[in-house]
Amino acid sequence: MTIRVAMTVNGTEYARDVEPRLLLIHFIRDELGLTGSHWGCDTSNCGSCVVWLDAKPVKSCTLLAAMADGHAVRTVEGLEQDGRLDPVQQGFVECHGLQCGFCTPGMLMTARWLLDRNPDPDEAEIREAISGQICRCTGYENIVRSIRWAAEHAGQTP
């Protein structure tokens, strides 16, 4: 059995006939071929799969694609606008906020969400915001610095 699922992803309309049990992360990766968002744990612990559902970060490994029907999804591929990097993307480069790069897309999406709500977060607020996501490489410090960099360089990326 399949159902029709339609959603906007990074501003583009998509519709697919999928199994009702299909997870949103698999819809995004396998059906749409947007492989920037990753799958890492199945249990909502690691946050590699974080995307935005409407204007909120969600763990797409624990949502059904059907639950996103009629909604707008934003993924890491949607951060760059008109060839212009989002400051959080540039911040992660400037401050060595990534190593293997696997957690990075999820971290970037949460970082953008945080800065949209709180343009000048302090270290504790940043740590709280990313505390639902795991990075095995960086020990978090440089991720915190990267997000601070982005806060300090809003609208300044090339």
Added chain:
Amino acid sequence: MTGTGGFGRMLRKEDQRFIRGQGCFVDDVRLPGMLYGAVLRSPYPHARILAIDTLAAEAHPKVRAVITGETLAERNLAWMPTLSGDRQAVLATDKVRFQGQEVAFVVAEDRYSARDALELIDVEYEPLPAVVDARRALDPGAPVIRDDLPGRAGNHIFDWEAGDAGRAEEVFRDAEVTITQDMLYPRVHPAPLETCGAVADFDKVSGKLTLWATTQAPHAHRTLYAMVAGLPEHKIRVISPDIGGGFGNKVPIYPGYVCAVVGSIITGQPVKWVEDRSENLMSTCFARDFHMRGELAADRDGRIRAVRVTVLADHGAFNGTAQPSKFPAGFFGVFTGSYDLEAAHCRVTGVYTNKAPGGVAYSCSFRITEAVYLIERLVDLLAYELDADPAELRMRNLLRPEQFPYTCQTGWTYDSGDYPRTLRLALEMAGYDELRKEQLAERANGHLMGIGVSFFTEAVGAGPRKHMDILGLGMADGVELRIHPTGTAVLRISVQTQGQGHETTFAQIVAEELGLSPDDVEVVHGDTDQTPFGLGTYGSRSTPVSGAATAIVARKVRERARIVAAAMLEVDAADLEWEPGRWFVRGDPDQGRTIAEIALAAHSDLELPEGVEGHLDAACVYDPPNLTYPCGAYVCVVDVDPGTGKVSVRRFIAVDDCGVRINPMIVEGQVHGGLADGIGMALMEVIAFDPDGNCLGGSFMDYLLPTSLECPAWELGETVTPSPHHPIGAKGVGESATVGSPPAVVNAVIDALRPYGVRHADMPLTPAQVWRAIQGRPLRTDLAIG
């Protein structure tokens, strides 16, 4: 970065794809007609397989193949060799020997159908008693796990010794003070965020197998596939694309990879297999599981004289540790640590248990993690016994700079270091004396504040190949460097990045040696068809081995460029001098040629001296003369809640000496990650088992990893003592912090608990464990008791 010169902070080249979501990890590989595999796993830790019925699964409309051990046995693939010379079942035929072991493999048209079909396979098991507690594995009458091995009557794997037992006994006999402590370095898991997986594509027409796999050692894997599967090695291409963290977890070959290959051969289509998180935690290479009894002999005035240790090493159901073959206990032999001792001895016994195979992983530098933990806990226990300051006690016993190169009591020759300076810097940065004063005041107020110190010596960069090999493959690595006619370069390396930033640092080495811009150097890695042979990235060996090879190959190119430049300038090569990027005539600096000019000429019709080939290409295989020995001094400050046992890490000061730093930004990032590992292992992480052999750490709900809230803002410092034998003076650093930080955290927590008279408690120091320690009843953290 523009201009010439290589070393220094440089933003990473590889970041550009990752920040855009354009990395290519194994699960991102999608091929036309690709099928999906899934593994059926054993629910029992130990059971005889009586029958496997796959008919219902085969009848599933989307299933294309069901593979069992029997299918594999027809191809002589039911068993595969491990990296330690044992064998491991690819798919179980006779018995299952750990919970989560691979029993069958389904190939289907999509991920979900493959999983569905697993539930249609009916396996009839006869459960057997399981060996869960390593300390019971050698008991008479213990169930024999490896009855597949001829003549195997028990669960003993090996005994290994180092040092001089007789001399150690003499020192211990007349020592004024001796310390004895049992300690467990519990089973933990590297848990890279990307789990293990593979895409196998066997082309029937050409007979070529292309395998995208999560591997830290693509060349070694290719050779093993050739040896095991009988495929000719030139018809196997292993591609290790972007790897989402390795930490040792991606060194071995896993049954899933082999099954994907067989699945592709059987179906004639590409097959993808990617394990889920539980599969990763329950079945792939774990780390540690070292049960140690350590002893220290000292004078009453605090001079440490000898150390000895007996170890029971739990290797799980198959001896699948990944380490140089002559080192069954890895490099645990450096357990004498950073101190000048009169005698040392260790004896390690390896045993089989009904648990997943492994033992050497998780950034452990081949078990130096365990060695450093042992000695650094013992030194703190001595400080406790003597009522001495643990920092002062270390300072008093550290090797002195003039003692290098220093050969320790177990025969390892440390290359260089200035240990007292490194420790002094860490103590200064910490404000150690003020911290001690604050601690006294806090204690008077009933607050539990702890200060932990550790000092470590690492030994990284295996070989030399004379002493170090894996299954006969010597631990030396190749590189190839090619300068294009217009003066840009491509470097091909055997090692494989999993986040370490090779595409940047290796370009910087070439840039430094040739005076190019690092942006003009492309680094190719992770594809066996495109890179020279080498043993891969683990044990912090990329910079010590391939980094050296890269410097040497660039110097070869530079010398060739000198000959070409001499021909261009019509002077004797001996009259040329080098400055970054350019050869010029001594005494006449205007007469010179840049590398780009020389490269173009080397590809032209320029007449070269007899015997000199054109072009500016070179290759090198580097066989390291010795390991490199980084060191570091760490200070950890914690606060413990006496009501709940919760530990908060307030500060962490880490001073690392890894010799010359190619890219300090990347070095610091490596240290940060290792420090987080240390907090995880010391406070949170453990793979425990219940008495029935059920794995209790099979998901991230149970296997807890540190988040941004458990980690403090790291405070880093550095000293630089170049390695005398490395061409650029660099040492490895990738695992230093993982090795050095756990004892600092544990020492800090035990220090905090001093008012309760606590001498030791095993990791992880969870709130429950700390609370129990306060009650005087710490848990055995490897078993689900209490």
